[in-house]
Amino acid sequence: MSTSSESGIVASKPIKKTPNDFVFGKVIGEGSYSTVYLAKEIGPGTEYAIKVLEKKHIMRERKTQYVMREKEVLMNINHPFFVRLYYTFQDADRLYFVLGYARRGELLDYLHKLSSFDEDCSRFYCAEIVKALEYLHGAGIVHRDLKPENILLNDEMHIQITDFGSAKIFKEGDTSEENSSNQRKNSFVGTAQYVSPEVLTSKSASKSSDLWALGCILYQFLSGEPPFRGGHEYQIFQKITKLEYEFPEGFNSLARDLVQKLLVLDPDKRLGSDEMGGFDALKSHDFFTGIDWDHLEETKPPELV
Ligand code: ADE
Numbered sequence: 579m580s581t582s583s584e585s586g587i588v589a590s591k592p593i594k595k596t597p598n599d600f601v602f603g604k605v606i607g608e609g610s611y612s613t614v615y616l617a618k619e620i621g622p623g624t625e626y627a628i629k630v631l632e633k634k635h636i637m638r639e640r641k642t643q644y645v646m647r648e649k650e651v652l653m654n655i656n657h658p659f660f661v662r663l664y665y666t667f668q669d670a671d672r673l674y675f676v677l678g679y680a681r682r683g684e685l686l687d688y689l690h691k692l693s694s695f696d697e698d699c700s701r702f703y704c705a706e707i708v709k710a711l712e713y714l715h716g717a718g719i720v721h722r723d724l725k726p727e728n729i730l731l732n733d734e735m736h737i738q739i740t741d742f743g744s745a746k747i748f749k750e751g752d753t754s755e756e757n758s759s760n761q762r763k764n765s766f767v768g769t770a771q772y773v774s775p776e777v778l779t780s781k782s783a784s785k786s787s788d789l790w791a792l793g794c795i796l797y798q799f800l801s802g803e804p805p806f807r808g809g810h811e812y813q814i815f816q817k818i819t820k821l822e823y824e825f826p827e828g829f830n831s832l833a834r835d836l837v838q839k840l841l842v843l844d845p846d847k848r849l850g851s852d853e854m855g856g857f858d859a860l861k862s863h864d865f866f867t868g869i870d871w872d873h874l875e876e877t878k879p880p881e882l883v
Pocket residue numbers: 606607614627661677678679680681683730740
C-alpha cells in the first residue's frame with residue numbers, strides 16, 4: 579500500500595510477511611509455550627530462527643501478557659549482544675517471531691562440553707554479559723531469567739541474549755506503591771538456580787536481580803556448576819535465601835571477590851546496583867583488568883578451551 583503526502587513523496591508501508599515467505603527447517607529450540615525453527619526466507623535465502631507460539635495454548639495457560647511483553651521488549655532492543663526481532667506475523671492458529679539466527683547455539687553447551695571455562699574466557703563472556711545488561715537496564719528493561727541457556731552465540735562467538743518471555747519494563751523514577759524501588763510484586767519466579775533471594779522472599783524483582791544471576795553465571799563459568807544446587811527446587815531456594823554456597827578449591831581469587839560482591843542478599847548492596855555505583859563501579863572491578871569495554875564487540879573472543 580502506498581500513501582502520498584502533500585510533498586508528493588510516496589511512502590510505502592512495509593508489507594507483512596507470512597509463513598509462506600519462509601521454508602521451515604529443523605527445530606532448534608523448545609520452550610513451554612513455543613517452538614523455535616531454523617527457517618530460510620524464500621528469495622534472499624537469509625536464515626532466521628522463527629519462534630512459533632500456539633494461540634490456543636497461550637490463551638489456555640493465560641500467558642497472553644507475557645507474549646505481548648516479549649514482543650514489546652524485543653521491538654525496543656537494538657544492540658549487538660541481543661537476538662534481534664526482524665518481523666512478526668500470525669495466522670489463524672499461531673504467532674510468529676522472526677529472530678536473528680545465533681548460529682553457534684547455547685553457551686551452556688560449550689560449558690558442558692568443556693566442564694568449565696578458563697579465566698580468560700570467563701572474564702570475556704562475563705564482560706559481554708555486563709555490557710549487555712548495562713544496555714538493557716539503561717533501556718528500562720530487566721531480563722529476570724538470565725542463565726547460560728538464554729545466552730546464545732553468533733558466528734563470531736559473541737553473545738546473543740534471548741528469551742524475553744519473563745522480562746519486565748520498569749519506569750525510572752516511578753515511586754508509586756506498585757513500583758516502589760523500581761520493583762513490582764508478581765507471581766513470576768525465574769529458573770531456580772539463578773533466582774535472586776528477593777524474588778523468593780518478597781516476590782519483587784529489580785535490575786539488581788539480573789546482577790545476582792550474573793554472579794551465579796560467573797561462578798558457573800569457572801567451576802562448571804551453579805553455586806546453589808539441590809535435588810529439589812525448595813532445597814535450592816533454601817540455600818539461596820541463606821546464602822549457602824562454597825567456592826571450590828583453586829577458584830580464581832579476583833573472580834571470587836567479584837562473585838561475593840554480586841551474591842549479596844540485599845539487592846541494593848550488589849556491585850553494579852545504582853546504590854553501589856552502577857555499572858561503572860562493576861566494570862572497574864579488578865577481575866575485569868584488561869577488558870576493552872568500548873570495543874568488546876569488535877574484539878576476537880578467546881577460544882573456548
Ligand atoms: N534457539 C532459540 N532461539 C534461537 C536463535 N535465535 N538462534 C539459534 N538458536 C536458537
